[in-house]
Amino acid sequence: xxxxxxxxxxxxxxxxxxxxxxxxxxxxxxxxxxxxxxxxxxxxxxxxxxxxxxxxxxxxxxxxxxxxxxxxxxxxxxxxxxxxxxxxxxxxxxxxxxxxxxxxxxxxxxxxxxxxxxxxxxxxxxxxxxxxxxxxxxxxxxxxxxxxxxxxxxxxxxxxxxxxxxxxxxxxxxxxxxxxxxxxxxxxxxxxxxxxxxxxxxxxxxxxxxxxxxxxxxxxxxxxxxxxxxxxxxxxxxxxxxxxxxxxxxxxxxxxxxxxxxxxxxxxxxxxxxxxxxxxxxxxxxxxxxxxxxxxxxxxxxxxxxxxxxxxxxxxxxxxxxxxxxxxxxxxxxxxxxxxxxxxxxxxxxxxxxxxxxxxxxxxxxxxxxxxxxxxxxxxxxxxxxxxxxxxxxxxxxxxxxxxxxxxxxxxxxxxxxxxxxxxxxxxxxxxxxxxxxxxxxxxxxxxxxxxxxxxxxxxxxxxxxxxxxxxxxxxxxxxxxxxxxxxxxxxxxxxxxxxxxx
Numbered sequence: 001x002x003x004x005x006x007x008x009x010x011x012x013x014x015x016x017x018x019x020x021x022x023x024x025x026x027x028x029x030x031x032x033x034x035x036x037x038x039x040x041x042x043x044x045x046x047x048x049x050x051x052x053x054x055x056x057x058x059x060x061x062x063x064x065x066x067x068x069x070x071x072x073x074x075x076x077x078x079x080x081x082x083x084x085x086x087x088x089x090x091x092x093x094x095x096x097x098x099x100x101x102x103x104x105x106x107x108x109x110x111x112x113x114x115x116x117x118x119x120x121x122x123x124x125x126x127x128x129x130x131x132x133x134x135x136x137x138x139x140x141x142x143x144x145x146x147x148x149x150x151x152x153x154x155x156x157x158x159x160x161x162x163x164x165x166x167x168x169x170x171x172x173x174x175x176x177x178x179x180x181x182x183x184x185x186x187x188x189x190x191x192x193x194x195x196x197x198x199x200x201x202x203x204x205x206x207x208x209x210x211x212x213x214x215x216x217x218x219x220x221x222x223x224x225x226x227x228x229x230x231x232x233x234x235x236x237x238x239x240x241x242x243x244x245x246x247x248x249x250x251x252x253x254x255x256x257x258x259x260x261x262x263x264x265x266x267x268x269x270x271x272x273x274x275x276x277x278x279x280x281x282x283x284x285x286x287x288x289x290x291x292x293x294x295x296x297x298x299x300x301x302x303x304x305x306x307x308x309x310x311x312x313x314x315x316x317x318x319x320x321x322x323x324x325x326x327x328x329x330x331x332x333x334x335x336x337x338x339x340x341x342x343x344x345x346x347x348x349x350x351x352x353x354x355x356x357x358x359x360x361x362x363x364x365x366x367x368x369x370x371x372x373x374x375x376x377x378x379x380x381x382x383x384x385x386x387x388x389x390x391x392x393x394x395x396x397x398x399x400x401x402x403x404x405x406x407x408x409x410x411x412x413x414x415x416x417x418x419x420x421x422x423x424x425x426x427x428x429x430x431x432x433x434x435x436x437x438x439x440x441x442x443x444x445x446x447x448x449x450x451x452x453x454x455x456x457x458x459x460x461x462x463x464x465x466x467x468x469x470x471x472x473x474x475x476x477x478x479x480x481x482x483x484x485x486x487x488x489x490x491x492x493x494x495x496x497x498x499x500x501x502x503x
Contacts, residue, residue, distance in 0.1 A: 062460035062470075065104065068111070068207035069458060069473060071465065072099035072195040073430050074214060075418045077437025078313065078322040081180065083132040083217045083230055087241035087260040089141035090268040090288070093134055093177035094151050094277075095213045098418075099162060100170050100431045101197050101206075108474040110169050110426055115206060116198050117162035117171045121178075125191040126158040128179035132217070141267040151175035162195075168419070169426045180217035180234060180320075187232045189216050189313075189320045190448040210453045214438060216320040218313035224299070233319055275382040275413070286349075286357050289381035293345035294361035297368065300341060305333040307341050319446065325439035329496025330401050337386040339406035342368040346376035347407070353378070377407045384409035385416060388429075396488045422485035432465040432485075440464050445501040467493040 075096040082091045097119060101111040129135050129148040138146045149157040153175030162171035182188040190212045197206045217234045225247070227239030245257040256266055272288035273281025281287060286294065292311075300307050305314055313320040314334065323334060338344045342365050349358045349365075378384075390405030392398070410416065417436050420429045434440040434455075441462035442451045452462035459470040466489070471479055482490045 063457050065458065065473065066207060067104055068197060069102050069104060070099055070117075070195055070197055070207045070209045071102070071431035071454065072097065072209055072211040073435045074098070074211065074438075075430075075435065077325065077435040077439075077442075078214045078216055078320070079178070080216050080313070080322075081132065081178075082134075082219070082236050083180065083234070084236040084238070084241060085132075085134050085137040085141060085265060086238060087245055088256065088265050088268055089134070089137060092142070092152065092277075093128060093132060093179065093215075094153070094175040095178045095215060097162070097173040097176060097193070097195075097211070097213070098170050098428065098430065099172075099195055099211075100428060102474050104474055104476060106476050107479070111197075112164055112166070112169055114200055116200050118159065118196050118198070119162065119173055119176070120159040120194045120196070121157060122182075122191050122193065124182045124184060125178070125188065127183050128157050128177050130183050131179045131181040131185055134177075137265055140263075141265055149177065151177040168421070168428065170428055170431075176213070178213045178215045180215050181231075185231065187234050187319050189218075190214050190451055192450050192453065209457070210450065212438070212448070212451050212453070214320075214435075214451075216313040216322065218318050218320050220310040220312075223310055273381070275380065284355065286352055286355060287381045290345075290348040290352055290358065290361075293341065294349045294358070294365070297342045297345035298361070298364045305335070308334045321443065321445065323437045324443040324445070324451075325434065325437055326441055326496060327401075327439070328443060328500065329441065329498040331500060332401050335406075336401070336403070337390075337405050339404070340370070343370070343373070343376060343406060347379040347384075348381050350376045350378040351380055377409065379409055383413045383416075384411060386410075387415065387417060394487075396486050398491070423487070424484055427485055434464075441495055443498045443501055445498070461495070463493050463495055 075098055079095045080091050081093045082089065085092075099117060101115060101117065103109045103111050127149055135146055135148045138144065138152075142152065146152060151157070155173060155176045157177045160173060160176070162173045164170075165172050178191060180187060180189050182191070192210045193213050194208065194210055196208045198204060199206055217230075217236070219229075219234075219236055221236060221244060222228055222240045225240045225243040227237040227241075227243065229235050230237050241260075242257060245260060248254055249257055259266065268288060269277065269279035269281060271282050271285045272291050273279055273285075274288045279288075285291075296311065300310055308314050309318065312322050312334075314322045321328070327336065339347070346362060346365055346369065349362050352358045353362065386405035386408065387410045388396075390408040390410075391400075391403045413419070418430055421427065422429060430436075434442065438451065440452060440455050444451060455462050455465050458465060458473045459467075461468075465473055466485075469478075471482070
């Protein structure tokens with residue numbers, strides 16, 4: 001950046017930080033979430049005490065349940081995507097859906113045979129090619145022809161079938177292209193997809209539910225790189241994209257801007273690895289996570305959620321919250337799990353500390369790391385991440401809202417929360433708790449009132465499915481072992497108030 005642009009960037013940063021400070025909830029005593037099967041179990045479809053502590057009355061009520069129920073969720077709570085690949089491609093469209101189908105009974109049974117599971121987009125969310133230009137450039141950036149409104153894996157945007165993952169006993173639909181806008185171009189970051197289970201023998205509908213497919217194109221690049229968002233505060237404009245490439249060329253010695261203007265945009269992950277999409281990158285180049293966080297942490301040192309919100313969709317003045325789950329409702333934020341931006345950057349840089357680029361960034365970060373900070377534990381991007389038991393104990397007891405999981409990473413991709421199973425049985429954790437960053441109950445701020453659709457429909461309140469005596473979502477009667485899936489399921493769940501939501 002030139003001196004003038006750095007000054008302007010700092011001025012905008014100060015304005016953004018001042019205008020968008022969140023009010024943090026003081027509900028520290030409520031820190032934690034467990035799925036419960038308490039003694040006051042309701043009848044199937046009933047909800048005499050739908051939410052909160054036993055004896056608490058609420059106005060909501062569950063709908064009658066049939067013989068089958070579907071738990072469906074997105075693997076991550078917010079899929080980020082770019083709406084403009086004209087100059088470079090980095091966040092390509094592709095949402096991943098998971099589902100488990102349960103035949104209700106004593107005991108309930110996970111259904112993996114004799115059914116067909118399908119998804120269908122909402123009526124005005126069928127043609128993402130109208131609002132994002134990924135397909136115009138995929139032949140160049142990904143070196144393959146991809147039909148409009150079809151994902152990299154061949155999944156269609158409008159409707160399609162799930163496939164069975166036998167190892168997980170779950171159904172998956174990987175790489176569905178979803179736009180952060182509806183087909184009319186209006187920002188719609190939480191489109192509600194319909195998921196249906198039918199009997200393959202006779203085509204009979206067994207169960208149906210809805211699930212949100214969170215997706216955001218909210219990028220803060222323009223704050224420092226100039227230009228404006230494409231529309232409604234969302235998207236990557238040509239002017240911003242050009243400046244990003246100009247800076248890359250200046251700092252690294254590449255020729256990306258000239259290549260893009262000649263009609264040859266690049267795919268960032270060809271050089272910068274990213275484990276979330278199995279992109280190996282080049283061994284002598286920083287991963288995408290290390291490069292972006294390592295560089296930008298030198299300019300955005302403040303340790304607050306608004307620092308994260310300058311790039312990620314988590315700003316109080318934005319259209320979308322990346323992290324909108326129960327933890328946020330209890331007054332927690334990004335730093336509780338990931339550390340401050342400089343800490344987060346240091347951890348991914350340490351994984352590649354032998355590279356000169358990593359050594360330079362780590363040296364520049366030293367003044368911005370917390371007092372007494374020694375050394376970050378090396379972290380493999382998208383694999384070594386926080387886990388529930390980084391804060392909650394192995395007995396699944398409640399945790400303090402003041403705790404942090406920084407430097408307490410899991411080591412295996414298969415143990416990520418979004419892939420993990422309960423301690424006993426084959427239920428995946430997210431089936432009852434919801435997606436990472438959208439764990440039940442999720443905030444309904446900004447108008448996305450259907451994000452808690454499944455728990456509200458199945459048990460009458462927005463909380464972990466099965467909590468506070470609602471085992472009968474899957475069981476026909478109260479089970480004898482109330483802590484079967486994991487310990488302490490019979491703890492009372494008290495929903496948070498989300499006092500830090502924008503009013």
